[in-house]
Amino acid sequence: xxxxxxxxxxxxxxxxxxxxxxxxxxxxxxxxxxxxxxxxxxxxxxxxxxxxxxxxxxxxxxxxxxxxxxxxxxxxxxxxxxxxxxxxxxxxxxxxxxxxxxxxxxxxxxxxxxxxxxxxxxxxxxxxxxxxxxxxxxxxxxxxxxxxxxxxxxxxxxxxxxxxxxxxxxxxxxxxxxxxxxxxxxxxxxxxxxxxxxxxxxxxxxxxxxxxxxxxxxxxxxxxxxxxxxxxxxxxxxxxxxxxxxxxxxxxxxxxxxxxxxxxxxxxxxxxxxxxxxxxxxxxxxxxxxxxxxxxxxxxxxxxxxxxxxxxxxxxxxxxxxxxxxxxxxxxxxxxxxxxxxxxxxxxxxxxxxxxxxxxxxxxx
Numbered sequence: 001x002x003x004x005x006x007x008x009x010x011x012x013x014x015x016x017x018x019x020x021x022x023x024x025x026x027x028x029x030x031x032x033x034x035x036x037x038x039x040x041x042x043x044x045x046x047x048x049x050x051x052x053x054x055x056x057x058x059x060x061x062x063x064x065x066x067x068x069x070x071x072x073x074x075x076x077x078x079x080x081x082x083x084x085x086x087x088x089x090x091x092x093x094x095x096x097x098x099x100x101x102x103x104x105x106x107x108x109x110x111x112x113x114x115x116x117x118x119x120x121x122x123x124x125x126x127x128x129x130x131x132x133x134x135x136x137x138x139x140x141x142x143x144x145x146x147x148x149x150x151x152x153x154x155x156x157x158x159x160x161x162x163x164x165x166x167x168x169x170x171x172x173x174x175x176x177x178x179x180x181x182x183x184x185x186x187x188x189x190x191x192x193x194x195x196x197x198x199x200x201x202x203x204x205x206x207x208x209x210x211x212x213x214x215x216x217x218x219x220x221x222x223x224x225x226x227x228x229x230x231x232x233x234x235x236x237x238x239x240x241x242x243x244x245x246x247x248x249x250x251x252x253x254x255x256x257x258x259x260x261x262x263x264x265x266x267x268x269x270x271x272x273x274x275x276x277x278x279x280x281x282x283x284x285x286x287x288x289x290x291x292x293x294x295x296x297x298x299x300x301x302x303x304x305x306x307x308x309x310x311x312x313x314x315x316x317x318x319x320x321x322x323x324x325x326x327x328x329x330x331x332x333x334x335x336x337x338x339x340x341x342x343x344x345x346x347x348x349x350x351x352x353x354x355x356x357x358x359x360x361x362x363x364x365x
Contacts (some may be wrong), residue, residue: 002116011044015098019088020058023106028061039115051088079348082200090194103179109228118183128217129184131177132225133158148309149317158223165218170260179205181227203248242324246331
């Protein structure tokens with residue numbers, strides 16, 4: 001818990017916006033973690049806004065907190081070719097009343113000092129946007145893999161604080177954050193505007209963070225603002241996630257060919273392509289030597305993974321990364337040809353309405 005003396009006498013109101021869709025399995029735990037925030041005990045006002053689909057099953061476990069006004073629930077009729085999180089986030093951000101806006105996801109759980117930590121960093125750092133990493137709530141192999149694998153990590157690790165600006169965008173060590181754990185001042189949303197509702201694959205939040213940086217804002221990424229995530233449990237779900245990320249990466253590159261992030265991703269893809277061609281050529285010409293080099297390389301990568309993660313199971317990490325990398329590349333190829341031949345199916349927002357109307361005067365507690 002942060003010392004109250006570090007904050008101003010009058011605390012800014014914070015609005016937390018969460019897109020949901022059939023999230024009944026995790027929404028209760030997220031809600032309870034948000035209602036436990038010590039920011040309210042300090043005297044700060046907190047507004048929790050969930051935006052779901054029409055007839056969303058998410059509401060069933062939290063009917064009580066919706067009915068008593070501690071959570072605002074909005075239903076939106078959205079037709080999307082893929083993810084509909086961005087149009088839902090836009091609805092919530094427009095509805096929000098706080099001076100500070102926070103975004104997270106329905107499969108997260110937040111430490112009791114998450115809001116106070118985000119607000120304090122905004123007030124003290126001079127940055128208008130601050131973000132933190134995700135840490136697994138689980139303890140199995142797949143949670144260890146997502147948290148500790150050293151190659152091809154999809155989730156920003158933030159081993160130490162760094163700041164993303166126009167100059168550092170796309171550079172190694174300056175990975176863009178995600179909307180599962182971010183705080184921003186209202187003026188940023190006022191200037192930058194909506195998240196792209198037509199971006200319906202993973203990477204849907206990267207475009208918005210790119211726009212924030214291009215507009216002239218800097219983003220502080222701080223490991224001290226970590227939050228807890230229910231990582232995908234199982235190989236098939238991770239394969240789908242990496243495939244979707246490949247689709248999103250291709251969408252990003254297609255829309256923003258000239259920016260540093262796209263150029264960096266394009267260089268990485270080119271390196272993978274040339275490396276694959278070289279490996280196949282060597283295998284055809286010198287099969288024994290190529291296999292020996294491959295085994296030696298795998299042993300080296302496995303040893304590094306075990307040393308850095310301190311997990312004996314990490315010897316499997318390179319093999320898992322190889323398969324997931326193939327899924328990522330397949331997603332890029334699939335999306336490239338789909339865009340070229342069929343075009344992108346646009347998101348349609350028909351309307352949105354309040355499921356429960358409640359306007360709290362001070363706080364959500």
